[in-house]
Amino acid sequence: MIATIRDVAKKASVSVATVSRFVNDTGRVSNETAFRVRAAINELGFRPNAVARNLSKSHSRTLGVVIPSLNNPVFADAVAGINAEARSCGYTLMFTSTDYNLEDEVRTVSTLLDYRVDGLILTVADSNISLIPDMLKNAGVPYVLIYNQPSTYQHPTITVDNIGAGWEVAQALIGLGHERLGMVAGQFLASDRADARRDGFINGAAEHGLKEPIVIEVDFVSPHLEKTLAPIYAERETAPSALFCSNDLLAISVIGALGRLGLDVPKDVSVIGFDGIAVGTHLHPTLATVIQPSYEMGRAATRQLLDRLAGKDCPMTKILPHTLRIGESAGPATKLSPAFLINSNQKKQWRPSK
Amino acid sequence: MIATIRDVAKKASVSVATVSRFVNDTGRVSNETAFRVRAAINELGFRPNAVARNLSKSHSRTLGVVIPSLNNPVFADAVAGINAEARSCGYTLMFTSTDYNLEDEVRTVSTLLDYRVDGLILTVADSNISLIPDMLKNAGVPYVLIYNQPSTYQHPTITVDNIGAGWEVAQALIGLGHERLGMVAGQFLASDRADARRDGFINGAAEHGLKEPIVIEVDFVSPHLEKTLAPIYAERETAPSALFCSNDLLAISVIGALGRLGLDVPKDVSVIGFDGIAVGTHLHPTLATVIQPSYEMGRAATRQLLDRLAGKDCPMTKILPHTLRIGESAGPATKLSPAFLINSNQKKQWRPSK
DNA sequence: ATGAAAGCGCTAACAG
DNA sequence: CTGTTAGCGCTTTCAT
Numbered sequence: 122m123i124a125t126i127r128d129v130a131k132k133a134s135v136s137v138a139t140v141s142r143f144v145n146d147t148g149r150v151s152n153e154t155a156f157r158v159r160a161a162i163n164e165l166g167f168r169p170n171a172v173a174r175n176l177s178k179s180h181s182r183t184l185g186v187v188i189p190s191l192n193n194p195v196f197a198d199a200v201a202g203i204n205a206e207a208r209s210c211g212y213t214l215m216f217t218s219t220d221y222n223l224e225d226e227v228r229t230v231s232t233l234l235d236y237r238v239d240g241l242i243l244t245v246a247d248s249n250i251s252l253i254p255d256m257l258k259n260a261g262v263p264y265v266l267i268y269n270q271p272s273t274y275q276h277p278t279i280t281v282d283n284i285g286a287g288w289e290v291a292q293a294l295i296g297l298g299h300e301r302l303g304m305v306a307g308q309f310l311a312s313d314r315a316d317a318r319r320d321g322f323i324n325g326a327a328e329h330g331l332k333e334p335i336v337i338e339v340d341f342v343s344p345h346l347e348k349t350l351a352p353i354y355a356e357r358e359t360a361p362s363a364l365f366c367s368n369d370l371l372a373i374s375v376i377g378a379l380g381r382l383g384l385d386v387p388k389d390v391s392v393i394g395f396d397g398i399a400v401g402t403h404l405h406p407t408l409a410t411v412i413q414p415s416y417e418m419g420r421a422a423t424r425q426l427l428d429r430l431a432g433k434d435c436p437m438t439k440i441l442p443h444t445l446r447i448g449e450s451a452g453p454a455t456k457l458s459p460a461f462l463i464n465s466n467q468k469k470q471w472r473p474s475k
Numbered sequence: 476m477i478a479t480i481r482d483v484a485k486k487a488s489v490s491v492a493t494v495s496r497f498v499n500d501t502g503r504v505s506n507e508t509a510f511r512v513r514a515a516i517n518e519l520g521f522r523p524n525a526v527a528r529n530l531s532k533s534h535s536r537t538l539g540v541v542i543p544s545l546n547n548p549v550f551a552d553a554v555a556g557i558n559a560e561a562r563s564c565g566y567t568l569m570f571t572s573t574d575y576n577l578e579d580e581v582r583t584v585s586t587l588l589d590y591r592v593d594g595l596i597l598t599v600a601d602s603n604i605s606l607i608p609d610m611l612k613n614a615g616v617p618y619v620l621i622y623n624q625p626s627t628y629q630h631p632t633i634t635v636d637n638i639g640a641g642w643e644v645a646q647a648l649i650g651l652g653h654e655r656l657g658m659v660a661g662q663f664l665a666s667d668r669a670d671a672r673r674d675g676f677i678n679g680a681a682e683h684g685l686k687e688p689i690v691i692e693v694d695f696v697s698p699h700l701e702k703t704l705a706p707i708y709a710e711r712e713t714a715p716s717a718l719f720c721s722n723d724l725l726a727i728s729v730i731g732a733l734g735r736l737g738l739d740v741p742k743d744v745s746v747i748g749f750d751g752i753a754v755g756t757h758l759h760p761t762l763a764t765v766i767q768p769s770y771e772m773g774r775a776a777t778r779q780l781l782d783r784l785a786g787k788d789c790p791m792t793k794i795l796p797h798t799l800r801i802g803e804s805a806g807p808a809t810k811l812s813p814a815f816l817i818n819s820n821q822k823k824q825w826r827p828s829k
Numbered sequence: 830a831t832g833a834a835a836g837c838g839c840t841a842a843c844a845g
Numbered sequence: 846c847t848g849t850t851a852g853c854g855c856t857t858t859c860a861t
Contacts, residue, residue, distance in 0.1 A: 123614075125854055136832045141856060148857095151830055171589040172530050173854035176837045181526060183590075186570075191555050192753070197545040204545075204572050213586055216540075216570035218558050232567055235525040236537075260477075370754070377757040399546070400724070400754055403731040479838055490848045495840060502841095503846055527838035530853045 124165035133161035144169055175237070184426065185233035185241040186216045187226065193370055194398040195415050196244070199267060202419025203242055210427055212239070221246050226253060234262065240426045242419075244268040247313050248276065263429045267422045268413075270313040274438045277429070279422040281443040283317035284324075286411045287365070289445050290393055291325025291334075294363045298454035299391060302326050302334035303353075303361030307371045315367040318395060322365050335361060339371070346378040354382055354390075362390060362454050369394035369401050369410055376408075376450060387452030397446065406449030414441050478519035487515035498523055529591070538780065539587035539595040540570045541580065547724055548752040549769050550598070553621060556773025557596055564781055566593070575600050580607060588616065594780045596773075598622040601667050602630065617783045621776045622767075624667040628792045631783070633776040635797040637671035638678075640765045641719070643799050644747055645679025645688075648717045652808035653745060656680050656688035657707075657715030661725045669721040672749060676719055689715060693725070701732040708736055708744075716744060716808050723748035723755050723764055730762075730804060741806030751800065760803030768795050 126144075130137040135154060142148040143158045150158070161167070175181040184207050188196045200216070207214055215233055219225040226245055230253055233241060240263035245251040248269035254276045257264045265277040270284075294302055304322055306315050319336065326334050339349055354360045366372035372394030376386045386392050386406060394401065397412030418441055425435050480498075484491045489508060496502040497512045504512070515521070529535040538561050542550045554570070561568055569587055573579040580599055584607055587595060594617035599605040602623035608630045611618045619631040624638075648656055658676055660669050673690065680688050693703055708714045720726035726748030730740045740746050740760060748755065751766030772795055779789050 126856095127854075137855075138833080138857080139831060142831085145856080149830055154830075168585070168589055170530075170591060170854050171586075172526055172535060172591050173837090174856075176524075176526050176530050176839090177854080177856045179837080183569075191545065191551040191558075192548075194546075194548065194551070197548070197551045200570075201545050201572060204570070208571065208583070213590065214570050215537075216554075216558070216568050217562065218555060229562070231522070232525075235522055236567065237524060237526050373754060374757045377759050377761075380759040400727060403728045404758065405731050405734040407731075480840095481838075491839075492841080492849080493847060496847085499840085505846060508846080524838050527853090528840075530855090531838080531840045533853080 124167040129161045129167045133157040180239050181237050183238045184212050185238035187243040189221045195396040198415035199419035202416035203423050206420040206423035242422045265422045265426050270317045278438045281413050283314050284321035286443050287318040287321025288325040290365050291322045299363040301361045304365045305337040306367040364392045366394045369396040369398045391451040393451045409448035409451035412444040478521040483515045483521045487511040534593050535591050537592045538566050539592035541597040543575045549750040552769035553773035556770035557777045560774040560777035596776045619776045619780050624671045632792045635767050637668050638675035640797050641672040641675025642679040644719050645676045653717040655715045658719045659691040660721040718746045720748045723750040723752045745805040747805045763802035763805035766798040
């Protein structure tokens, strides 16, 4: 069995109080006593039991992290940021992913609460529906939402301007000459952030008098995507010449599906995603997208939470800046002509001007 | 302050022992007592303090997870599997990523040990160098390595046959007519598994009398890759016609870099990765790769760890099956001719026969 | 500067 | 069936 503070005390012929003081550097300890204690600790390989300490003090130096899925790199990046910041402040993470399962969400938060995490960082499926933020607020447990876009700013949140970004995407696409816009949203459609992105996008389109973008909802990524897109692109004259996808993963799949339908991106259709996941920059064509500073968002959320724990009062909502990257997957609209029926293989790729 | 077991006991006019029995369903409690206790619990919103419980019992129902990086989806997938299995067994995860930093590795493991996790699931940078497995073994803390490929099987490990897979890749490439093979490895080269993959690959090549594949080592993914590859592909006659990358992320970058150098994959160069990350199937061309059952590996590791905790003795090493997927990024070798200097844009893509 | 002792919230004998 | 009580390992007054 691993040595306890009592073992150390005995071996050093001091009281446990002294050992405790030495270990935590709280209160004076004479030099020679310190020497003996240090020796005992090393001999015994003593490491203070954090569980016992946590029970004694009233905190755990532990943060709960709950996100929908690690599958999406955007969350993985945020967790990396959370991890970095938390560790550098002496906190360790209790982590769970919920797979967008509402019940799991509350179950997992309850468990984390049982472990008495000092605070929680979470992105819930839909912050306008989830009971969790209110539950946390009532319980008096510090927390901050990340990525979520509550319609009212009553919960601490780190996010980007999803509406504004959606609007910018519309502007950019219109600027490239596109007139028939579409949006494709995945499981995220039932999510506050996807909603916001769509609203901004549709507004942007409306502002230019374009007819409302069609919204294509897809349930699962892989096989259905092609089937969903096929009928739409059977009629090229009416099909969107530019597609805004609610996230990068989806955008990548859409590009693939479009390719398999014989359509070239960006020559035939422009595609733009959301998130700015790293892999997008390595693709060919590179992925046009709205970049969220995910890692930074993770850090910011952690910092805010820690500040809150320290009693500082922080701004309720922090909007981090996003960046629109017009990668190669988005290009100028080309006028449709009967020629579009001919599968010309010229690779005149449009490249963004720097 | 949140209610304690004592508050409940008082309100229900019973002893704490009875409340404890009721909560943990250990020992009989009369119906009417149960009724009162339940009422008190609900009224007070009592939730047992897991920290206190953990101190009392000698376990924490907590598992430590340490992996190099969440940046690589392959780890994210494994963590998802760990999360699923652990949660279904009532365990929660303490998570940290180390960014391949050796010092961080031991620091983080120490912290996890301080929190008295019941066991650890980890992939260390290089299990043949890391002190951690031995440290854990000596400390008597249950653990299992995942993805690692220790040269001697003295640590519980869940992995795939990296050597065999590397060998198969060589065979497959040779079967496609390739004679000049190359391997490109990233930060992973200082890793046991990348080593194993390379060994298998080189052996496979040697078996067919091919000259030893060149090994291209790259430090960072993004910009340097092109610079590294450029001089090699300046001389097409000697440059590898097929590249085996130590992981999928790297393979995707290589394909991108090659493209920017004016080389087409798979027409000019075949590229095959390792891991089987999901995004690979959505690319165009789809990524050829060795699929590891990452999610399953995470689950298997967790199950094995839990079994070990339960006292069952498990096989030291468990090798899960991998699958070679010849995606579109790997195709038949084309004989070089002076024509290769001409940038012909025919899109005659090779597709794997099912 | 150091020790004694009372908790932190819960579990688990041991009595009754 | 239920209550008493002694820990679990550490922190923290309060004395000395």
